Amino acid sequence: MLIKHSKKSQLKESQLTSESIYKDRRNIIKSLGLAALTFPFAKPVSAALFDVFSEEKSNDVTFKRSPLNFTKNTNYQSLTPLTPENKVLQYNNFYEFGTGKGDPFQYSQQFKVDPWSLTIDGLVDKPITLNYEDLLKKFDIEERLYRMRCVEAWSMNIPWLGFTLATLLKQVGVKSDAKYVRFETVYDPEQMRGQSSKFIGGSINFPYVEGLTIEEAMNPLVLLSVGLYGKTLAPQNGAPIRLVVPWKYGFKSIKSIVKITLTDKQPRNTWQAIGPDEYGFYANVNPRVDHPRWSQKNERIIAEGNVFQQERKKTLMFNGYEEEVAHLYKDMDLLRHF
Numbered sequence: 001m002l003i004k005h006s007k008k009s010q011l012k013e014s015q016l017t018s019e020s021i022y023k024d025r026r027n028i029i030k031s032l033g034l035a036a037l038t039f040p041f042a043k044p045v046s047a048a049l050f051d052v053f054s055e056e057k058s059n060d061v062t063f064k065r066s067p068l069n070f071t072k073n074t075n076y077q078s079l080t081p082l083t084p085e086n087k088v089l090q091y092n093n094f095y096e097f098g099t100g101k102g103d104p105f106q107y108s109q110q111f112k113v114d115p116w117s118l119t120i121d122g123l124v125d126k127p128i129t130l131n132y133e134d135l136l137k138k139f140d141i142e143e144r145l146y147r148m149r150c151v152e153a154w155s156m157n158i159p160w161l162g163f164t165l166a167t168l169l170k171q172v173g174v175k176s177d178a179k180y181v182r183f184e185t186v187y188d189p190e191q192m193r194g195q196s197s198k199f200i201g202g203s204i205n206f207p208y209v210e211g212l213t214i215e216e217a218m219n220p221l222v223l224l225s226v227g228l229y230g231k232t233l234a235p236q237n238g239a240p241i242r243l244v245v246p247w248k249y250g251f252k253s254i255k256s257i258v259k260i261t262l263t264d265k266q267p268r269n270t271w272q273a274i275g276p277d278e279y280g281f282y283a284n285v286n287p288r289v290d291h292p293r294w295s296q297k298n299e300r301i302i303a304e305g306n307v308f309q310q311e312r313k314k315t316l317m318f319n320g321y322e323e324e325v326a327h328l329y330k331d332m333d334l335l336r337h338f
């Protein structure tokens with residue numbers, strides 16, 4: 001009886017899922033009911049377990065990362081313990097390559113990062129396009145150890161390499177009517193399996209888009225990262241260049257950027273478009289604002305060993321960067337502007 005019952009409900013769920021991809025994305029979550037628990041930012045337990053046990057996945061070809069020249073920024077060197085490099089490289093969110101934590105590593109090793117083209121345009125004095133070499137050579141690269149807090153309630157400590165977004169924005173000259181910065185990830189379904197299938201790509205409408213206010217973008221904490229752990233980025237971490245905004249949930253730190261546009265309109269970011277009740281524009285780490293489906297008061301620290309048997313710690317307001325960024329939101333109701 002029980003077995004039969006569970007089979008029947010499984011069948012129902014998969015039928016619903018396949019029908020739903022033809023519906024308006026905004027209706028998917030509602031129409032699925034319980035099955036909506038599988039996404040966004042979640043997946044069936046069996047699949048999640050598979051990721052853990054397949055941690056030591058081998059690839060025929062592993063992307064080659066090159067050593068970078070950099071200086072250590074002494075203001076951001078004390079953060080312990082660092083997340084082991086293999087976890088930073090193999091426990092990822094990058095829906096362009098699939099929704100499983102192991103998918104980005106498994107399916108991105110042949111991703112081409114050179115040639116690359118990053119255009120900065122919109123409300124700027126001097127629009128520019130940077131090629132792959134420019135990204136690594138045009139700016140002085142520094143190392144900063146930052147906390148990263150995913151909206152799914154896990155966290156890492158990562159030694160990033162990069163330069164501040166403010167450095168780049170000052171170089172192109174921001175016009176006075178620019179109020180927001182919009183970022184866009186590369187769109188290349190032939191190289192990114194998630195972009196060619198709604199199932200594989202977690203029902204996202206690609207390209208992935210993110211945004212910051214000008215004041216946020218100019219904050220000296222915001223990095224454009226081109227590397228980590230002393231070497232250039234791997235594709236699964238957003239090679240050749242990605243954003244790092246340490247006081248916001250990880251999904252704001254958009255990967256593999258091809259376009260940065262200065263604009264007077266608030267960009268509609270990818271996760272807000274999918275679930276406006278669950279993900280906002282600001283997405284500041286805030287233990288007082290729970291996700292509708294889980295608490296944000298604590299986080300699982302990704303360290304050595306099984307990713308589900310980790311120590312937990314209390315989540316800090318603005319992910320511990322309150323001193324640097326609280327002034328940006330002093331007149332804002334953070335319960336409403338989540």
Ligand SMILES: Nc1nc2c(c(=O)[nH]1)N[C@H]1C(S)=C(S)[C@@H](COP(=O)(O)O)O[C@H]1N2
Pocket residue numbers: 088091092093094095096149150151185208236237238249250251252253254255256
């Ligand atoms: N283009 C793109 N950028 C993305 C994502 C994504 O799916 N696509 N995932 C985000 C999420 S949810 C997190 S937590 C971080 C994870 O970065 P990492 O895998 O390098 O640790 O990347 C963010 N940037």
Ligand SMILES: [Mo]
Pocket residue numbers: 093149150151152249250251
């Ligand atoms: Mo995330």
